[in-house]
Amino acid sequence: MTIARVQCFTFSGIEAVPVEVQVQISRGLPAFLVVGLADKAVAEARERVRAALSAMGLSLPPKRVLINLAPADLLKEGSHFDLPIALAVLAAMEVLPREEVGEYAALGELSLDGSLNPVAGVLPAAIGASALGLGLVCPAAQGGEAAWAGDIRVLAAPDLLGIVNHFKGLQVLSPPELAGRAPASAAPDLAEVRGLETARRALEIAAAGAHNLLFVGPPGSGKSMLAARLPGLLPDLSPLEALEVSMIHSVAGILDGGRLVMRPPFRDPHHSASQAALTGGGHRARPGEISLAHRGVLFLDELPEFPRATLEALRQPMETGRTTVSRASAHVTYPARFQLIAAMNPCRCGYLGNAARECGRAPRCGEEYRMRISGPLLDRIDLVVEVEAASPAALSRAPPGEASGPVATRVAAARERQRVRAGTAGPVTNAEADATQFALVPEARTLAEQAAERLGLSNRGFIRTLRVARSIADLAGAEAIRRTDIAEALAYRPRISERRG
Structure with missing residues (x-):
């Protein structure tokens, strides 16, 4: 009686934690058991594995099949354990050579017909496998993502049968090509913003140093328009930043086609977002909006309309650049070095200071509305700009503003001065210096x-x-x-x- 072993990973933040899938087939009543603190998705793998083997014309032996996920005290979550369990079972059945299978880590979700479905976390898993000196077996759709890990053997197959044939020498799976870089989304041009010179200047300063910025003004004055044009002013991410951001997106399952993220992300959650959605959490402690905005921009429109507890949860990540999701079973830390851009009305009706349109409770309504933003949170905002609404006549006669291109050039030059001043080991921007x-x-x-x-x-x-x-x-x-x-x-x-x- 021997044990077949295949390496897999579970995830703590963006770190891939090694998990060894051990399979033992022994005498006894027919059973298929999964142990090792597995969640429901992992426990259900036995049915998907059984169906995938049946689609290949194989069946489990009428014996006791025991799958252990070691270490046993580490919570295992997700359907990506399907593929390593199937490979370990096939190795224990002597369908696959154990020594060759043991040279690879694996992750992927099985369909009932044996095809492989994409899963989250392939990029950090590939980096983890490379650190262990192993190759990686993954779904064909994510081979290009795994290839970003560098010098690593990647077997990207469309189905389980293709992997079996590769190990048995009946066919050869070609190494996948790099998935490439994610295309930059077209950012609106700053030239479309007429007037608002003070707000434009503040936006340029915020872009140059990655500073937090708050726009305050009546509805329709151009606050959201200005914020939407910030991504077009920011330089590309450095290779190290791009890899870190892509790993977060990979764990979240939103890495588009496995392509590396080279532009700073821009996230704009609605003010109804929960605290877990913003800072991270949920059943599987997923990264929140502040982590998905890492090395990019988090835009919070209608800032006072967010729940007070949700806004207060931003205070620590704004200082430390990371967020920790605490659970009874684990503490998961995600990077969260984001630039906060926020917008708000001066009061609930939005027209405080406009005698013709403000409500009858002015100015008290404005004081109460602004009190929704706590002093400690406001103290973490570097620039506050009052955005005044221009009259229709002034708006129609104003010349076009300076385009994003020249502003972005100045911002890039300022960022380069910061990089030279700080050195390779120093802070990336002035906001961290x-x-x-x-x-x-x-x-x-x-x-x-x-x-x-x-x-x-x-x-x-x-x-x-x-x-x-x-x-x-x-x-x-x-x-x-x-x-x-x-x-x-x-x-x-x-x-x-x-x-x-």
């Missing part, structure tokens, strides 16, 4: 310190002001932060004390 290391001219330092004292800025607010000033200086090509850079950064700083008073 250590502001105490910034060079300031004496007049700028004096103004920053005096303003922080007079405006009652928190230590966080002071540091974030310096970071914004550094981005302004980078856009101008200045080596040190100047007094004018500090003054402009302070003009965008949210005034928590005024908000409360």
Whole structure:
């Protein structure tokens, strides 16, 4: 009596945790047992495996078939265990050579006819298999995704029979080609935004340093229009960032065709989204919107309409760049280094300050509406801009604004200055940098310190002001932060004390 072994993986965040599928066929009453803390999807694999073998003209022996998923105290979730269980069973039945099968990890979902369906997590699984010195067996549709792991043997088959024939030497599965890069979605051009020069300037500064930005203005003033044009100003992701973002999308099952994500993601959840949907969680602790926006933009329109607890859950990830989903059985951590862009009306009716249209509860309605955004959350927002609605006459006569191309060029140059200044091991953007290391001219330092004292800025607010000033200086090509850079950064700083008073 021997044991056949095939390597597989379960996932903790974007980390692929090795799981060994062990199969023992022994004498006893016919049974097909799965042990090792498997969830319902894994337990159901026995029926899919039985049907897939039957489609190939094989049947399980009338013996006791025991499948153990080791380590036994680690929760196993998902249908991707179907393929390694089937391969281990075939190896235990001596249909496949055990030594050759043991040189590969596997994941994939079986259909009843033996075909292989795509599953989530192929990219991190391929990277994990490569680290173990193993190849990877996966569905044909995801061979290109697995190939991004680098120097790894990938067997991408359309069905279980193709894998059996490959190991038996009856056919050869060719190595898959790289899936390529995901095409960049066409971002609307900034030239379509007429007027709103202050808001356009703030958007450029936010793009240059990956700073958090809040637009406040009446309905139809252009807040969402400006936010939608931010992705067109951002540079491509670096190879390391692209791999990290693609791994998150792979685990979430949204990596389109296995193609690498090269553009910063843009996520805009509705304000009815739950806390688990935004920060991660659910039955299988899936990544939330803040992780899917990693190294990209999270746009929250109608910010005060989000549940208070949901917004407060953003505070820690905005500081640390990661989020941890805690469960009784496990703690799962996902990267969440996102840039928050938010928009809100000045009050519930939206027309506070417009005597002809505001409601009868003004200005108290505006105070109550803004109080939905807590001080600690507002303190984490670097730039706040009041967006005034232009009159129809002014809008129709205004010339087209500067196009996205020249602005994106300036942003890319500013990002390159940050990269050179920080070095290869330093922070990617000014939003993550250590502001105490910034060079300031004496007049700028004096103004920053005096303003922080007079405006009652928190230590966080002071540091974030310096970071914004550094981005302004980078856009101008200045080596040190100047007094004018500090003054402009302070003009965008949210005034928590005024908000409360």
